[in-house]
Amino acid sequence: MITALHAMAQFALAVLIAPLLPGLVQVVKAWVAGRRGPPALQIYYDLLKLWRKGVVLSTTASPWHVAGPAVAWVALATAALVIPAGAAGAPIAFKGDALLFVYLLALARFCITGAALDTGSAFEGMGAAREVSFAVLGEAAMITALLALGLATHSVSLETMLAAGGGTGVALLAAGLFFVLLSENARVPFDDPNTHLELTMIHEVMVLDHGGPPLAVVLHGAALKLLLFSLMLVQVVWPLGAMPLALSLPMLAGSLVAVAVAIGLVESLLARLAFRRVPLFLTTAFLLCVFALLVTRGRGA
Amino acid sequence: MTDALNLLIGLVMGLNLVALASSRITSVISWIALQGLALGLMPLLIEGHHTWLVWPVAVATVALKGFLIPSLLRRAMRTVHIDREVRPLLGYVPSLLLGAATTIGAVALGAMMPLLPEHAHVLLAGGSFATASCGLLLMIVRSKAITQACGYLMLENGIYLFGLLLIGSTPLLVEAGILLDLTVAVFVIGIIVDRIQQEFDSLDTSVLTTLRE
Amino acid sequence: MMELILVLLPFAGAGLALIWRGRRTRPYLLPVVGVGHAVVTTLLLLSPAEVDAGAWISSDALTRAVLPLVSLLFLVCGFYAVAYLRVREDRDHRIFVAALLAMQGLLSLALQAQHLGLLWIAAEATTLATIPLLHFNGTARAFEATWKYLLIGGTGIALSLLGAFCLGYASLQGTGGGDLTFRALTGSASTFATPWLVAAWVLLLAGFGTKMGLVPMHTWKPDAYGEAPGVVGVLLAGGVTTMAFVALLRVKQVVDAGGGTEMTQRTLLLIGLFSMVVAALFLLGTRDFKRMLAYSSVEHMGILAVGAAAGGAGIAAALFHVWTNGLTKASLFLAAGNLRRAAGASTVGEVAGMAWRVPVTSRLFVVGLLAITAIPPFGPFASVMSVVRAIFATGQPVSAAVFLFAMLLSFIGLTRLVFAIVDGRPRTRARGTGPQFAEARGILVPPLLFLLGSLWFGVAVPEPIRRQWDLAVRMLMPPS
Numbered sequence: 001m002i003t004a005l006h007a008m009a010q011f012a013l014a015v016l017i018a019p020l021l022p023g024l025v026q027v028v029k030a031w032v033a034g035r036r037g038p039p040a041l042q043i044y045y046d047l048l049k050l051w052r053k054g055v056v057l058s059t060t061a062s063p064w065h066v067a068g069p070a071v072a073w074v075a076l077a078t079a080a081l082v083i084p085a086g087a088a089g090a091p092i093a094f095k096g097d098a099l100l101f102v103y104l105l106a107l108a109r110f111c112i113t114g115a116a117l118d119t120g121s122a123f124e125g126m127g128a129a130r131e132v133s134f135a136v137l138g139e140a141a142m143i144t145a146l147l148a149l150g151l152a153t154h155s156v157s158l159e160t161m162l163a164a165g166g167g168t169g170v171a172l173l174a175a176g177l178f179f180v181l182l183s184e185n186a187r188v189p190f191d192d193p194n195t196h197l198e199l200t201m202i203h204e205v206m207v208l209d210h211g212g213p214p215l216a217v218v219l220h221g222a223a224l225k226l227l228l229f230s231l232m233l234v235q236v237v238w239p240l241g242a243m244p245l246a247l248s249l250p251m252l253a254g255s256l257v258a259v260a261v262a263i264g265l266v267e268s269l270l271a272r273l274a275f276r277r278v279p280l281f282l283t284t285a286f287l288l289c290v291f292a293l294l295v296t297r298g299r300g301a
Numbered sequence: 302m303t304d305a306l307n308l309l310i311g312l313v314m315g316l317n318l319v320a321l322a323s324s325r326i327t328s329v330i331s332w333i334a335l336q337g338l339a340l341g342l343m344p345l346l347i348e349g350h351h352t353w354l355v356w357p358v359a360v361a362t363v364a365l366k367g368f369l370i371p372s373l374l375r376r377a378m379r380t381v382h383i384d385r386e387v388r389p390l391l392g393y394v395p396s397l398l399l400g401a402a403t404t405i406g407a408v409a410l411g412a413m414m415p416l417l418p419e420h421a422h423v424l425l426a427g428g429s430f431a432t433a434s435c436g437l438l439l440m441i442v443r444s445k446a447i448t449q450a451c452g453y454l455m456l457e458n459g460i461y462l463f464g465l466l467l468i469g470s471t472p473l474l475v476e477a478g479i480l481l482d483l484t485v486a487v488f489v490i491g492i493i494v495d496r497i498q499q500e501f502d503s504l505d506t507s508v509l510t511t512l513r514e
Numbered sequence: 515m516m517e518l519i520l521v522l523l524p525f526a527g528a529g530l531a532l533i534w535r536g537r538r539t540r541p542y543l544l545p546v547v548g549v550g551h552a553v554v555t556t557l558l559l560l561s562p563a564e565v566d567a568g569a570w571i572s573s574d575a576l577t578r579a580v581l582p583l584v585s586l587l588f589l590v591c592g593f594y595a596v597a598y599l600r601v602r603e604d605r606d607h608r609i610f611v612a613a614l615l616a617m618q619g620l621l622s623l624a625l626q627a628q629h630l631g632l633l634w635i636a637a638e639a640t641t642l643a644t645i646p647l648l649h650f651n652g653t654a655r656a657f658e659a660t661w662k663y664l665l666i667g668g669t670g671i672a673l674s675l676l677g678a679f680c681l682g683y684a685s686l687q688g689t690g691g692g693d694l695t696f697r698a699l700t701g702s703a704s705t706f707a708t709p710w711l712v713a714a715w716v717l718l719l720a721g722f723g724t725k726m727g728l729v730p731m732h733t734w735k736p737d738a739y740g741e742a743p744g745v746v747g748v749l750l751a752g753g754v755t756t757m758a759f760v761a762l763l764r765v766k767q768v769v770d771a772g773g774g775t776e777m778t779q780r781t782l783l784l785i786g787l788f789s790m791v792v793a794a795l796f797l798l799g800t801r802d803f804k805r806m807l808a809y810s811s812v813e814h815m816g817i818l819a820v821g822a823a824a825g826g827a828g829i830a831a832a833l834f835h836v837w838t839n840g841l842t843k844a845s846l847f848l849a850a851g852n853l854r855r856a857a858g859a860s861t862v863g864e865v866a867g868m869a870w871r872v873p874v875t876s877r878l879f880v881v882g883l884l885a886i887t888a889i890p891p892f893g894p895f896a897s898v899m900s901v902v903r904a905i906f907a908t909g910q911p912v913s914a915a916v917f918l919f920a921m922l923l924s925f926i927g928l929t930r931l932v933f934a935i936v937d938g939r940p941r942t943r944a945r946g947t948g949p950q951f952a953e954a955r956g957i958l959v960p961p962l963l964f965l966l967g968s969l970w971f972g973v974a975v976p977e978p979i980r981r982q983w984d985l986a987v988r989m990l991m992p993p994s
Contacts, residue, residue, distance in 0.1 A: 509658040
């Protein structure tokens with residue numbers, strides 16, 4: 001039984017440690033490149049700096065330009081309430097919360113893209129179009145992954161689905177989910193978070209015109225999203241829900257670090273794909289999840 | 302043993318799809334070589350039919366399918382200027398999806414066929430149909446001669462997979478004969494591809510269109 | 515013993531051809547081996563040995579029904595090839611001669627194979643042995659034809675291997691224990707599971723149908739026959755198609771024994787009629803007289819398939835047609851080869867009036883045309899009539915109507931093209947018919963001999979051969 005205090009503590013922890021993950025990715029990338037990069041806590045400093053700045057709005061922008069990131073953050077935070085954290089469970093769990101999770105992520109994406117389109121600039125529009133069209137395939141993959149998990153555990157609640165691990169198709173599922181993670185969080189090979197050439201950005205260009213507190217909210221929201229996907233990936237691989245709490249939490253933390261390291265390595269070793277090849281990789285992710293679903297169906301049912 | 306065998310067959314089916322999605326010809330050859338390697342190891346995993354002859358045949362299969370035949374194909378490519386499929390007849394995403402659909406259909410078909418009790422949980426029949434049909438697909442949707450030859454190799458890999466179902470009863474003479482034919486075929490393909498390259502200065506089979514009514 | 519000689523003698527000849535140094539004398543290996551092969555075949559025909567049960571290679575009734583034809587084709591073509599290669603001084607014929615002899619050995623092996631796996635190995639090897647023969651001319655068009663042949667033929671053979679494996683697995687599940695000899699397969703076929711039997715039949719029909727040239731697996735034929743030398747065309751159209759047909763008959767025997775008679779007859783009838791109609795339609799439109807022969811070959815393969823679908827009498831008629839088609843096509847291919855060399859091209863636009871340039875060859879070509887379109891008293895008339903009679907006996911008048919309509923269309927197509935080539939004001943691409951081409955005896959007598967053979971079969975079939983056909987039918991049809 002999750003008490004309200006427990007729930008609030010878990011929520012606060014998620015919000016607090018989320019920015020660590022992108023920071024860790026930066027550290028790994030710097031280490032591989034053999035340079036002294038920003039410290040792991042850099043995102044916190046960025047958030048603080050941005051919070052103190054003012055906002056410059058375009059003349060064509062409506063209040064939605066500022067409200068969008070806020071609504072997106074609220075959606076992502078609610079999703080953080082729904083996803084379980086190993087044996088500690090999820091603060092909110094009910095039948096069908098997996099669908100809520102997917103829709104909350106979709107809502108967040110909608111708000112950010114809406115805020116981007118709101119500026120009336122061509123670059124943001126381009127980025128929004130790319131983001132949404134790639135998201136179609138990414139969401140298909142994720143929903144298929146959730147289907148596989150649901151079929152394996154005969155439930156539609158994230159807490160039960162992720163408690164037992166991925167089942168027989170776990171390798172396929174984990175690979176598919178890793179691709180989805182990279183795609184949704186705008187990582188190489190789908191999008192380079194460090195590039196600022198407008199014609200090659202996807203996610204970066206959507207937030208080009210944000211500044212100050214809204215940008216801080218967007219940044220933190222992105223970190224939360226990365227945390228959510230990493231949690232999902234980690235719990236698919238390890239059956240953390242079935243372990244005792246004392247074992248589950250350290251393993252969870254260690255696995256999250258491992259995921260961050262893996263993302264850092266992938267970012268350092270691979271190059272960004274040309275846009276016309278991204279659908280192929282997303283289709284591969286989708287097919288990996290489909291085959292995981294079929295394997296689960298074949299073994300279980 | 303059955304699980305290890307199923308894992309290898311799953312790997313082989315995955316390699317089908319990876320080869321269908323690759324645009325670089327040298328990587329298609331490498332995937333087919335890897336597939337051949339996996340196939341060569343399979344006779345050792347099938348229980349109950351271990352005569353001493355299995356080992357030399359496994360070694361020969363690995364050597365031929367994994368190393369000799371791919372090297373013959375790569376040699377045939379040495380004079381080619383373009384090593385990418387520039388204009389396939391069907392795009393990569395549609396052919397990947399089509400390949401996945403064929404794989405699923407083939408595995409379903411394989412599950413419907415009556416099998417001996419010892420083969421009941423092994424994916425050999427389904428995997429073989431899947432690999433054979435993906436090989437046919439690769440031959441049809443690509444226009445570069447070497448990729449079509451790789452499709453032919455994939456087709457033969459699928460048939461070899463099915464032959465493993467009979468490994469107890471078919472004398473290995475037949476397997477050896479098949480391997481020999483395959484090697485000679487690839488050798489001949491290499492020569493022909495070389496001549497085509499010399500004659501047309503391209504391995505794009507869409508130039509092979511002078512013969513018509 | 516004699517069966518092995520039939521296989522090993524040509525292989526020995528092929529090996530000898532590869533190391534033979536004398537360029538002028540190498541082609542003589544062909545008629546020498548041909549004579550030896552023909553002698554042994556005749557001995558086997560006249561005094562058949564007892565079929566050894568369980569042997570992988572033996573000369574049973576079906577073999578003896580068609581092997582003499584293949585042997586005869588190689589014998590006469592051997593003499594033709596000597597004259598032909600003397601004219602083609604520009605090409606090196608070491609591999610050509612070796613491949614021809616290897617083909618002879620492989621076809622003998624395939625026709626005598628009693629084990630499905632061995633039959634497959636021989637069939638695949640013939641695909642490979644045909645490659646150097648097809649691009650003997652060395653032109654870009656020849657490479658194109660070779661590539662298409664290799665890919666389509668290779669795919670067909672691969673599919674037939676899968677079909678053979680399906681039969682093997684069905685045998686493993688049943689009482690056969692996986693033994694792939696035809697005797698064992700037929701004996702245990704009643705215990706085979708139907709899905710495997712159906713799968714095996716479909717794959718084997720597709721595979722061996724590719725080698726025969728049935729529609730829709732025929733697309734390699736016009737290119738291959740169009741670009742290959744005439745001699746090669748004879749051996750492909752008369753030898754390899756016969757081998758594929760015999761393989762199909764043996765497989766049909768197994769599937770029928772498993773209870774699939776209705777399926778095999780229906781599919782063979784459909785694919786046969788379809789081949790005839792499609793080939794006839796293409797014949798109406800083609801402009802190249804060597805490709806025309808390819809389409810005619812497709813049509814006659816359709817006739818064979820239809821015959822095989824018409825019960826015991828139909829199979830006997832089909833075997834009759836194998837002989838008459840083989841002999842007549844041989845004459846046509848050799849004459850067409852001569853014409854092409856005399857004219858320098860093979861299309862209607864570029865060639866005309868050959869009757870004035872090469873009178874004897876043109877006459878042979880026209881008579882051959884009349885023969886192949888089933889004009890009495892030539893062989894094809896008698897064999898086609900037997901097939902039609904068999905179709906009527908099975909009570910399918912509609913099929914017979916389609917059959918005869920297709921033959922009418924093909925008659926129109928063939929005569930249109932042949933007379934366009936032969937009649938009219940002489941026009942060729944070659945600069946006159948100088949020493950490059952002369953109507954020498956060596957290249958005229960073989961087609962004439964084939965034509966006379968076709969005439970002989972049309973008037974009176976030799977008794978030993980007819981007896982073999984009846985024995986073969988008795989062997990193939992399950993006892994009712």
